[in-house]
Amino acid sequence: MKFEQVRHRPPAPLAAPRELVVACAPMRSNVNLSSIMRTAGCCGVERMIVCGNARIDRTVARDGADSVQLEVRNSLPPVLRGLRADGYRLVGLEQTTNSTNLHSYAFPVRTALVIGNERAGLSEAELELTDDCVEIPVWGLPYSYNVATATAMALYEYCKQHPS
Template sequence: MLNDKRIERIEAVLNKKQSTLQVFLDNVDSSQNLSAIIRSCDSVGVLNFYYSNEVDKDVKIHKTITQGSHHWLYRERVDLANKVDFLKEKQKEGFQVVVTHLSEKSVSYRKVDYTEKTVIVMGNEKDGISDEVLELADEVVIIPMQGMAQSLNVSVATALILYEAERQLDGASRYDRPQLSLEQIEEIKFEWVHRDLISRRSKGTIFTGRKKRSRRENC
């Protein structure tokens, strides 16, 4: 079994998860950026992470970048052909779709109310947000740039926006009380504890009652 401190840690993380703050990557093409964004998502309590890409398979997760954070949120691949319908469904659920794009109607990312149900949509570094996603956006934002460069790396930009959302959510005391139902917390906790137990057993980091031999004894 996991020790009490590990279980308490899982419970504490679940109590700060924000079901109303979600992230969607529009046609991601860099597994390194995706992994870095996952780590930022976990750090602010994002529970649901979505992405689309042209390759009909999951994007590789770089564990040295995520540092295990990919285990503590749900990630889902959305087919490119279905991404507009997916985001429209989110809007029907009451989410505002916030996209990053430089245009005449763009506003600073700080002006959005992230205490509302929000899906933050980030584009890839080459093409940005696709036109069809841009058309359905509720808010179009930019990160003000004061230097020669007109954009940031997508993982850095995502982290900035997420931490503005975290600032607002913290100001609204959203991290002070669970945002998930008790049933959701218990269901996810059971899943995470079970998975963590299997993972630790496979790595030999859980005491099983048998004397552990040294590396020399195993040779």
């Protein structure tokens, strides 16, 4: 018996919009930011807040990014305070002395994933505003993944825990 393989089927609809927001510190690379936006779209994220001089490269972001509402702000700390006031758990993607391994962290449904700058990570002021920090284990050099890759891993883990 032969089964027909269908490529590029339409995405599975979510039962309700995800209560997940991605909040990014100013990025050095628009390619990283565009990759994060494309991944956010693939994960059903509807809202992404970016800081600084953010520009999206549509050749990188492509189709899925069209469903993501992009908000550009000047500074991340006021954004984080607003998200907390709206009931989001602020989860920084950062290696700290108190960060939790991504594989064992239970994401709340209403999460704001806070992404730092490629080189500097999250500032002290930004870290002070987070409720939790998660890190991804690394077994080689360098000591961390590229910001777009790490964000994709964290978004995937959230989606695995909250599939619909």
